[in-house]
Amino acid sequence: AQKITQTQPGMFVQEKEAVTLDCTYDTSDQSYGLFWYKQPSSGEMIFLIYQGSYDEQNATEGRYSLNFQKARKSANLVISASQLGDSAMYFCAAGSLDSARQLTFGSGTQLTVLP
Amino acid sequence: NAGVTQTPKFRVLKTGQSMTLLCAQDMNHEYMYWYRQDPGMGLRLIHYSVGEGTTAKGEVPDGYNVSRLKKQNFLLGLESAAPSQTSVYFCASIKDGTDTEAFFGQGTRLTVV
Numbered sequence: 001a002q003k004i005t006q007t008q009p010g011m012f013v014q015e016k017e018a019v020t021l022d023c024t025y026d027t028s029d030q031s032y033g034l035f036w037y038k039q040p041s042s043g044e045m046i047f048l049i050y051q052g053s054y055d056e057q058n059a060t061e062g063r064y065s066l067n068f069q070k071a072r073k074s075a076n077l078v079i080s081a082s083q084l085g086d087s088a089m090y091f092c093a094a095g096s097l098d099s100a101r102q103l104t105f106g107s108g109t110q111l112t113v114l115p
Numbered sequence: 116n117a118g119v120t121q122t123p124k125f126r127v128l129k130t131g132q133s134m135t136l137l138c139a140q141d142m143n144h145e146y147m148y149w150y151r152q153d154p155g156m157g158l159r160l161i162h163y164s165v166g167e168g169t170t171a172k173g174e175v176p177d178g179y180n181v182s183r184l185k186k187q188n189f190l191l192g193l194e195s196a197a198p199s200q201t202s203v204y205f206c207a208s209i210k211d212g213t214d215t216e217a218f219f220g221q222g223t224r225l226t227v228v
Binding site: 035095 | 146148150155156157158159160163165171173174203205207209212214215216217218219221222224
């Protein structure tokens with residue numbers, strides 16, 4: 001089982017600047033994955049980025065990167081060059097890679113990008 | 116491709132009524148999931164299935180039943196709806212145990228009055 005903690009209920013960032021969304025996790029699994037999802041006001045869940053527990057390099061997908069610090073059990077999302085369209089709720093999630101891949105989600109961070 | 120489709124998108128139920136939410140995926144995925152999302156909280160797992168004919172309980176299964184008679188469909192049933200089941204319900208699917216990316220449906224907003 002996993003537990004995900006997102007301590008920032010809301011964040012503001014100026015357009016074109018970078019922002020880091022925090023995520024810490026607790027798991028007893030040896031093999032697990034960490035995920036970030038974006039949920040805009042329209043409600044759909046959009047997959048952003050994935051990091052496996054055995055991956056040595058931090059994952060990157062375009063403007064998104066995952067700052068994975070295994071010893072500290074953190075998986076922070078970094079968004080570079082923020083855009084107005086990045087305003088949304090962001091969820092961190094974790095799942096065991098040894099079972100049915102079900103995900104445990106954090107409570108989310110509402111990001112607002114200011115013009 | 117349609118991906119993951121949930122039916123209906125919105126529904127209002129009276130306390131005690133029953134209903135079934137349908138999740139259909141056209142990607143030939145083995146694993147399917149039902150989550151609920153309440154205000155101020157992340158998604159929580161209700162039930163899941165790792166293949167046709169199999170189901171298992173998640174974190175919050177009480178008051179719900181599921182069936183996976185066909186690989187492409189995963190049904191979530193509420194036998195006697197309660198106001199506490201007012202929520203947004205999401206279905207998701209994953210190709211199989213070797214894959215990582217979950218594809219989500221658009222969500223069903225259910226209100227129980």
